[in-house]
Amino acid sequence: MNTELHEKRIPIIKIGNFLIVSIQVDMHDKLAIQLQSQILEEIEKTGAKGVLIDISVLEMVDSFIGRMLSGMASMAAIMDAAVVIVGMQPAVAITLVELGLEMPGVDTALNMEKGMEMLEKRIADEEYEI
Amino acid sequence: MMQLTSNTNWETIDKHLIKTEHDIVNVRQQIRFCAKQLNMGIINQTRITTAVSELLRNMYNYGEGGEVLIQKGMVDEHNALIITCSDQGPGIDNLELAMSDGYTSGKGMGYGLPGAKRLVDRFEIESEKNKGTIVRIMKWN
Numbered sequence: 001m002n003t004e005l006h007e008k009r010i011p012i013i014k015i016g017n018f019l020i021v022s023i024q025v026d027m028h029d030k031l032a033i034q035l036q037s038q039i040l041e042e043i044e045k046t047g048a049k050g051v052l053i054d055i056s057v058l059e060m061v062d063s064f065i066g067r068m069l070s071g072m073a074s075m076a077a078i079m080d081a082a083v084v085i086v087g088m089q090p091a092v093a094i095t096l097v098e099l100g101l102e103m104p105g106v107d108t109a110l111n112m113e114k115g116m117e118m119l120e121k122r123i124a125d126e127e128y129e130i
Numbered sequence: 131m132m133q134l135t136s137n138t139n140w141e142t143i144d145k146h147l148i149k150t151e152h153d154i155v156n157v158r159q160q161i162r163f164c165a166k167q168l169n170m171g172i173i174n175q176t177r178i179t180t181a182v183s184e185l186l187r188n189m190y191n192y193g194e195g196g197e198v199l200i201q202k203g204m205v206d207e208h209n210a211l212i213i214t215c216s217d218q219g220p221g222i223d224n225l226e227l228a229m230s231d232g233y234t235s236g237k238g239m240g241y242g243l244p245g246a247k248r249l250v251d252r253f254e255i256e257s258e259k260n261k262g263t264i265v266r267i268m269k270w271n
Contacts, residue, residue, distance in 0.1 A: 026155050026158065026159060027155075028151035028152060028154060028155045029151055029154075029187070030151055059162065059176065059179070060158065060162075060176055060179050060180050060183060061180075062180050062183040062184055062187070063184060063242065063245060064183075064187060089172075089176075090173075091172045091173045091175070091176040092176060094173055094176070094177075095173070095176045095177050095180045095249065098177070098245075098248050098249055099180060099184075099245040099246075099248065099249065100231060100244065100245050100248070101245070
């Protein structure tokens with residue numbers, strides 16, 4: 001069972017101050033939970049200030065995955081890292097709202113480039129405040 | 131108790147047992163495929179797939195797994211995809227409460243049943259304590 005989970009590990013790539021995660025598989029619940037802790041561990045290890053999660057190939061986000069994403073954003077915020085979800089398909093956004101999950105507190109961007117700009121701006125603002 | 135709509139003219143597409151999380155992912159993908167075959171648009175495909183995902187999770191978490199029946203057929207002059215999820219779990223004590231937004235018996239956030247209902251054209255549920263629960267949903271274009 002464990003080996004099966006390891007095979008399907010979702011890769012996390014570090015570029016500069018950011019972590020980039022591109023979810024390319026239809027996730028079952030355990031994989032979603034595993035990804036959540038994997039990202040938090042990576043934030044701790046690398047001191048990353050921002051995480052970009054690309055869900056542009058996800059054809060479906062149900063209440064569990066939605067909850068995992070918003071939970072991860074709050075947990076990362078406590079660890080001083082910002083999470084931006086990028087590339088949500090329109091059909092997924094419509095379904096999420098109809099489902100009743102509006103994911104408060106989760107920042108989103110249309111694509112990876114805009115998400116990256118968002119994070120860079122945020123980090124620049126924080127440095128300015130200090 | 132609500133009576134489930136049924137029709138002998140409905141055509142059975144497939145039947146699956148839900149025992150693992152992988153079964154949930156597989157059935158979810160098949161549902162999308164069937165919705166596509168029925169010429170549903172991308173938004174309706176996503177709605178029915180998401181609704182099924184919620185129901186299967188309930189079944190997996192509370193009903194100790196169960197069975198999904200995928201059918202197609204006419205419902206009120208609509209060409210519908212009909213999904214029936216049945217389990218032999220503990221049943222739902224208070225259906226009205228379980229169908230209200232935000233209610234959860236513990237493991238979820240309470241979006242499961244009412245959320246799934248909003249995503250489909252027809253939602254029927256039958257539950258008996260200690261016997262199990264059957265949910266039948268229908269979606270058309």
